[in-house]
Amino acid sequence: MRAGPRRSNEPLAALAVNAALAFIALSTLAPLLWMLSVSLMQPGEASTQPPPLLPAQPTLANFHTLFARAGMGRYFANSLGLAAALTLLSGLFNVMAGYAFAKLRFGGRERVFAALLTTLVIPAQVAMMPLFLLLKTMGLVNTYGGVLVPGLAGVFGIFLVRQYAMNLPDDLLEAARIDGASEWRIFASVVVPLLKPIIVTLAIFTFLGSWNDFMWPLIVLTDGERHTLPVALAALSRERVQDNELMMAGSVVTVLPVLALFLALQRYYIQGLMVGSVKG
Structure with a gap:
């Protein structure tokens, strides 16, 4: 009879763990994604204030x-x-x-x-x-x-x-x-x-x-x-x-x-x- 509350908390605990892992993964990938985004920007675009997250006109120049x-x-x-x-x-x-x-x-x-x-x-x-x-x-x-x-x-x-x-x-x-x-x-x-x-x-x-x-x-x-x-x-x-x-x-x-x-x-x-x- 006491196992009910514990089982009901398992999905919540799993959600919290997955959310923490997703946050850590995003924090790890953020610098790499920013690096890739800036590499596709026009010259001088990354130096504007505030710096854009995505290139306005992506380029491979x-x-x-x-x-x-x-x-x-x-x-x-x-x-x-x-x-x-x-x-x-x-x-x-x-x-x-x-x-x-x-x-x-x-x-x-x-x-x-x-x-x-x-x-x-x-x-x-x-x-x-x-x-x-x-x-x-x-x-x-x-x-x-x-x-x-x-x-x-x-x-x-x-x-x-x-x-x-x-x-x-x-x-x-x-x-x-x-x-x-x-x-x-x-x-x-x-x-x-x-x-x-x-x-x-x-x-x-x-x-x-x-x-x-x-x-x-x-x-x-x-x-x-x-x-x-x-x-x-x-x-x-x-x-x-x-x-x-x-x-x-x-x-x-x-x-x-x-x-x-x-x-x-x-x-x-x-x-x-x-x-x-x-x-x-």
């Missing part, structure tokens, strides 16, 4: 100026090529290393892994100068290789893959070895398919980090033609500090590729983040 006059197409291609290459190469090295630390037995495995983890507490800025001098000695300054080499293997990526690979059943790997499969065959045919969720998660992290990286390409790439999109947009903002519409168009070009990538792979991304969360 800002995007045309961005690519035709500012040359953003080249910088977009630079960022895309570097991010894709780094995602593929670092993914290969991190997955192999993470699997080795999880399932292969070799001397000093735990000590080496513990030593790698200690480097996570060192700020990346501290290592920039020694790393730059090392790359200069190797002749990699002002080359795309100088941007790629430091990110080919990361401790966080190795840790992420190792923690996921620890859950792989040892019996499955031993059965493959008994059947005569080599370690490379086991890795390619058995391990990699099972690691798909965490590989996609790591790929998203790596692509986002490379695509949005500003400091390291600015330090290594001295030739303006080799600059990535964030560096080029920063330079353009200094030249056209009052052109809000053009800057917002550049921001849209920067955000859309990574947003599309995340939406396309979000199912695997969530699976990778949720690994181990439902273990009893």
Whole structure:
């Protein structure tokens, strides 16, 4: 008899939760929607008081100026090529290393892994100068290789893959070895398919980090033609500090590729983040 009032409150509670979630989602999307709206406005329209929420006469002129006059197409291609290459190469090295630390037995495995983890507490800025001098000695300054080499293997990526690979059943790997499969065959045919969720998660992290990286390409790439999109947009903002519409168009070009990538792979991304969360 006492369950009636509680049940009657359930729809109200669900409505309140959904309303709160809708408000949070709208608050998160509002800056992105404003950015897109301003990018479609006429020059100077966003600077009027009060600023309009929607463009009076939507136009793609800002995007045309961005690519035709500012040359953003080249910088977009630079960022895309570097991010894709780094995602593929670092993914290969991190997955192999993470699997080795999880399932292969070799001397000093735990000590080496513990030593790698200690480097996570060192700020990346501290290592920039020694790393730059090392790359200069190797002749990699002002080359795309100088941007790629430091990110080919990361401790966080190795840790992420190792923690996921620890859950792989040892019996499955031993059965493959008994059947005569080599370690490379086991890795390619058995391990990699099972690691798909965490590989996609790591790929998203790596692509986002490379695509949005500003400091390291600015330090290594001295030739303006080799600059990535964030560096080029920063330079353009200094030249056209009052052109809000053009800057917002550049921001849209920067955000859309990574947003599309995340939406396309979000199912695997969530699976990778949720690994181990439902273990009893």
